[in-house]
Amino acid sequence: MTQDISELKNIASQVRRDVVRMVHGCQSGHPGGSLGCTDYLVALYFSIMKNDPSFNMDGVGEDLFFLSNGHISPVFYSVLAHASYFDKAELGTFRKLDSRLQGHPTTHEGLPGIRMASGSLGQGLSVGIGAALSKKLNGDDRLVFTLHGDGELQEGQIWEAAMFAPHNRVDNLIATVDVNGQQIDGPTKVVLSLGDLRAKFEAFGWEVMEMQGNDMALVVEGLQKAIGLSGKGKPVMILMQTEMGAGVDFMMGSHKWHGVAPNDAQLQQALDQLQETLGDY
Amino acid sequence: MTKYTYTEKKDTRSGFGAGLLEAGKRNPKVVALCADLVGSLKMQDFINAFPERFVQVGIAEANMMGIAAGMTIGGHVPFTGTFANFSTGRVYDQIRQSIAYSDKNVKICASHAGLTLGEDGATHQILEDLGMMKMLPGMTVINPCDYNQTKAATIAIAEHHGPVYLRFGRPVVPIFTPADQVFEIGKAWMVSEGTDVTIIATGHLVWEAIQAGEQLEAMGISAEIINIHTIKPLDEEAILKSVSKTRCVVTAEEHNRLGGLGDSVAQVLIKNLPAPQEYVAVNDSFGESGTPEQLMQKYKLNAPAIVEAAQKAIQRKG
Numbered sequence: 001m002t003q004d005i006s007e008l009k010n011i012a013s014q015v016r017r018d019v020v021r022m023v024h025g026c027q028s029g030h031p032g033g034s035l036g037c038t039d040y041l042v043a044l045y046f047s048i049m050k051n052d053p054s055f056n057m058d059g060v061g062e063d064l065f066f067l068s069n070g071h072i073s074p075v076f077y078s079v080l081a082h083a084s085y086f087d088k089a090e091l092g093t094f095r096k097l098d099s100r101l102q103g104h105p106t107t108h109e110g111l112p113g114i115r116m117a118s119g120s121l122g123q124g125l126s127v128g129i130g131a132a133l134s135k136k137l138n139g140d141d142r143l144v145f146t147l148h149g150d151g152e153l154q155e156g157q158i159w160e161a162a163m164f165a166p167h168n169r170v171d172n173l174i175a176t177v178d179v180n181g182q183q184i185d186g187p188t189k190v191v192l193s194l195g196d197l198r199a200k201f202e203a204f205g206w207e208v209m210e211m212q213g214n215d216m217a218l219v220v221e222g223l224q225k226a227i228g229l230s231g232k233g234k235p236v237m238i239l240m241q242t243e244m245g246a247g248v249d250f251m252m253g254s255h256k257w258h259g260v261a262p263n264d265a266q267l268q269q270a271l272d273q274l275q276e277t278l279g280d281y
Numbered sequence: 282m283t284k285y286t287y288t289e290k291k292d293t294r295s296g297f298g299a300g301l302l303e304a305g306k307r308n309p310k311v312v313a314l315c316a317d318l319v320g321s322l323k324m325q326d327f328i329n330a331f332p333e334r335f336v337q338v339g340i341a342e343a344n345m346m347g348i349a350a351g352m353t354i355g356g357h358v359p360f361t362g363t364f365a366n367f368s369t370g371r372v373y374d375q376i377r378q379s380i381a382y383s384d385k386n387v388k389i390c391a392s393h394a395g396l397t398l399g400e401d402g403a404t405h406q407i408l409e410d411l412g413m414m415k416m417l418p419g420m421t422v423i424n425p426c427d428y429n430q431t432k433a434a435t436i437a438i439a440e441h442h443g444p445v446y447l448r449f450g451r452p453v454v455p456i457f458t459p460a461d462q463v464f465e466i467g468k469a470w471m472v473s474e475g476t477d478v479t480i481i482a483t484g485h486l487v488w489e490a491i492q493a494g495e496q497l498e499a500m501g502i503s504a505e506i507i508n509i510h511t512i513k514p515l516d517e518e519a520i521l522k523s524v525s526k527t528r529c530v531v532t533a534e535e536h537n538r539l540g541g542l543g544d545s546v547a548q549v550l551i552k553n554l555p556a557p558q559e560y561v562a563v564n565d566s567f568g569e570s571g572t573p574e575q576l577m578q579k580y581k582l583n584a585p586a587i588v589e590a591a592q593k594a595i596q597r598k599g
Contacts, residue, residue, distance in 0.1 A: 057354060058354060058355050058356050059354060059355070060355060060356075064354065066351075106382060106383070107382075107383050107384060108382055108383070108384065115354055116350065116351070116354075116379060116383050116385075117378050117379065117382045117383045118378070119378070120374050120377075120378045122343075123343075123347050123375060123378060123379050124347075125347070126343070126344045126345075126346070126347020126348050126350075126351065126375075126379075127347045127348070127350050127351040127379055128351060129344075129347070129348050129351060130347060130348035130349060130350060130351020130352040130353075130354070130359075131351040131352070131354045131355065132351075133336065133348065133351070133352055134351065134352045134353075134354055134355030134356075134357050135355060137312070137333070137334070137355070137357065138355050138356070140355065156343070157341075157343040157344055157347065157375070160338075160339075160341035160343060160344035161344050161347065161348075163339070163341070164338060164339070164341065164344055164348070168336075
């Protein structure tokens with residue numbers, strides 16, 4: 001646990017290196033969203049959450065995190081490894097045969113840190129609500145965090161869950177949407193507009209806040225603010241503005257790098273922009 | 282053959298309601314979720330006893346499955362309740378990813394299965410659920426036959442760790458199994474011993490199989506009747522032991538002939554002991570409106586259909 005922003009930035013730089021190396025190593029996976037959400041996940045696991053890397057599925061007395069947009073598994077795996085859930089050498093097995101680091105996160109292979117399979121979109125908010133209800137029944141006052149893609153909000157189940165949480169005062173839940181405005185087929189506003197997300201979630205009864213997701217100091221500050229908003233009868237929704245591909249200039253500003261791996265030259269070009277701070281796996 | 286009588290008829294869903302209440306008393310971690318069908322699922326007694334352990338999700342079955350999966354984290358044992366159609370086909374991917382693949386200890390409890398929902402018609406009936414659920418790796422699939430067996434099964438699945446699909450129904454049917462039975466998941470129940478043909482039945486078809494057995498006996502045919510309440514994992518040993526004696530088999534289920542109990546039995550026989558098999562099942566069609574009795578007759582899911590199938594199976598032995 002640290003509040004030192006420069007230390008968090010160092011971790012984020014290494015995580016971004018891991019992300020592009022993992023995706024390059026198997027020539028598949030999703031670098032764009034992973035890079036965009038790196039600062040959020042690093043802040044969560046190294047500054048915000050109370051969590052135990054010795055890992056117990058029930059997580060009683062711990063803050064829990066659920067990744068709903070499972071395709072950004074590279075950043076999740078790298079963060080878990082650096083948080084000591086498993087050895088970072090295992091990152092090299094990503095998406096390869098017999099690996100615990102499946103293309104999308106799963107509990108099936110027993111990878112510490114993963115509590116729910118995700119990848120088929122739209123399911124993680126319901127799961128997070130369930131875990132939050134379980135905490136309330138257990139008298140456990142820790143929090144549940146979830147992360148979703150903005151394109152994922154096109155799934156209907158999200159809105160079933162969005163309706164449920166305020167009605168049932170699930171106020172130990174902090175959901176975050178990665179608003180990068182991109183999805184596989186193009187800009188979200190072209191594929192299927194999400195409209196005014198703040199107005200939509202507020203109309204459902206959520207406490208909504210916005211956060212810049214690629215400035216570490218603002219991410220830490222934003223997550224702390226969200227924690228301050230929890231426990232007051234409403235679920236909390238963070239609309240997190242990010243840049244897909246953040247940290248690697250040629251991967252930014254387009255949906256092109258949603259699910260494409262860099263070639264050898266592109267890998268080198270990316271690594272030249274990301275300082276090796278904690279040692280490559 | 283062993284004689285079975287009954288003094289009372291009840292719906293199997295009420296057995297679920299009674300079992301849920303009992304499971305809730307035995308384990309404070311048991312919680313229940315429902316998608317706006319509390320009355321139909323007979324969950325009110327549980328709600329009255331444990332209001333804080335009940336979650337009303339509204340008409341949002343996908344969300345219900347996800348919440349149930351999440352509630353297992355922290356040690357709860359969630360029972361979801363809605364109609365069989367909305368418990369399976371409507372939410373297959375939620376069950377697949379968040380429950381089965383994630384190995385979550387959720388009990389998917391499904392009423393109004395098969396045709397016997399009756400008048401509501403095919404949108405609310407389902408004849409494909411056993412197939413869908415048994416194809417999911419790690420899923421236990423149970424279809425009990427009367428009130429007492431359903432109650433016992435409900436209590437048993439609460440004590441079993443892992444995802445379970447429990448299927449039951451709406452019509453009142455004879456209660457012919459003991460009230461004090463201990464339900465053993467995956468263990469067939471020998472209803473009546475015989476030598477000429479094995480009748481393997483599940484759910485509402487077990488009572489029909491007993492009626493068929495009596496009619497066959499009057500015709501001089503000795504039927505062995507086995508109740509397979511657990512379709513997965515299947516009691517292969519009981520099936521093989523019986524068919525090695527009778528050398529032919531009838532399977533009877535309130536389900537599409539594709540993907541149900543019959544296919545599970547056929548796989549066991551093909552591999553170990555090929556034998557003539559006749560299916561009493563719906564012939565790859567949707568249901569329709571009608572009274573339960575009319576539907577069971579029209580779709581040939583009753584004692585006369587089992588008798589006819591048994592005669593055919595015996596003939597095919599040559």
